[in-house]
Amino acid sequence: MSQSLTFRVLGPLSVHSGTRSLDIPGARQRILLAALLVRFNQVVPVDELVDRIWGESPPHRPRRALHTCITRLRHATAGQDERGLIRTSHSGYAIEVAPENLDLARFTQLLDEARAAARREDPVAEHRALDRALALWRGRALPDVESDSLHRDVVPRLHEQWIWALERRGELALRLGRHHEVVGELRALTVEHPFHEPFWQLFVLALHRCGRRSEALLHYAELAGRMREELGVEPGSRLRALHLAVLRDEVGTPAADNPPARRAVS
Template identity: 55%
Template sequence: MVDRVDFRILGPLEVAVGGHRAAVPAGKQRVLLAGLLLRSNEVVPVEDLVEWLWGEGTPRCPRGALQTQVARLRRWLAQFAAGAPQAAVPQAALHASAAGYLIEVEPGRLDLARFRDLIDAAAGAAGRGDLEAESVLLGAALAQWRGPALPDVRSDALHRDAVPRLTEEWLRAVERRGEAALLLGRHQEVVGELRFLTGSRPFHERFWYQLMLALYRCGRQAEALAAYRDVRARLDEQLGISPGQELRALHEAILRNDPALDRSAALVG
């Protein structure tokens, strides 16, 4: 039986063989591997890789320095392949072109690719009106994440240019899973997670909207109103702004016990 090799970037950078983590290169090779995996199976321009590896401290001969790091990473991949059990690799290969470098990763071997495939499948289920399947697929997609992306990769430029985009993808998936749960009538099940999300991302108004609606549908109107006061105070004290129109409208609807809030249609898209 061939052992499965997984590359993981949705959390700390990991390479795992048969479920067991392997030692990953340190320093510049770690940054290079992470950057290539972020855009697996496509050419990453030399300029981007140089920026991610050295930032403002670009070496005198950046292409030559990059070639050195690529050669070292290629040697690590070869040594990894030689030492992996059951001929687990090749699962990835490094290729060079005039424009940059590409890491070729086999289907199903990278957590980011699995996440995006599951998100696409969830969107397909939503298009068919199958909320239950969408919810399951979104849960499977989010299960690919083990925490913030690449906290152990030391590159200010990478965390500035690439990681925020991944975070946005995660946020959209979490938002949509919450909306699907509310549309399915699972308001009691999501209150705890939404309290955590509003605590960890206090300026993300969509999570507050979902929390207020979930609390109201659980018969906890006072807590829903308290949540609005909380977010309003946070936004005012720390950003000097007021809640957006959606939150204000939901607050007013809760105050008047609007019957529409008890229907799935009340969830604003």
């Protein structure tokens, strides 16, 4: 009996059949697969797929060329899934996958669980769901898929969801008193995203709550200096307010104790 395929797009594109990695030959077939997976269980129009694969240089007969790519992709996955994965409609193509067989689908599902927990005012459950969602990521989405269109239209949205989940998990960790557990991770995030102020606010606040006031002030000064030198701007008002609260050692004030609120990404 054949095994269902599992797909991963939250990092390099990969396909597995059981424990075996499945090779998808050809750059165009890989772009096509990625374009279908990021719109899983939806019909993706022909024009959109052509744009994802060929961009501003489409072939003379784009539908025929796309059909050839579909045929080759189906051949590459032949015998791996009894139901067949790629469905054809009058307007385009769809790939049908269960949430457990696609990391993006599972990530989306877990973000929904986190939002539901937030509505119930259950920070423990929300933190747990976000932790599981973020564990699915293996780096930037689809770095090995050479599609300008995907990296312009799709990857930034996925990255925004990832950043939001990181921020929200950090905020919840501080709310739950886990500052000692997350201070190292928050420091790493400020290194990876040197001008992303919400990560800095969480990091400075975590240091403050760990009793490392002088380090919190030092790292704020590091950020402020870099922003002035490289961007010609000062840190934002929330971060400045936090710095002032830490400077005055005003533990328990709203500025010191409230992490950055950020609207959930849909």
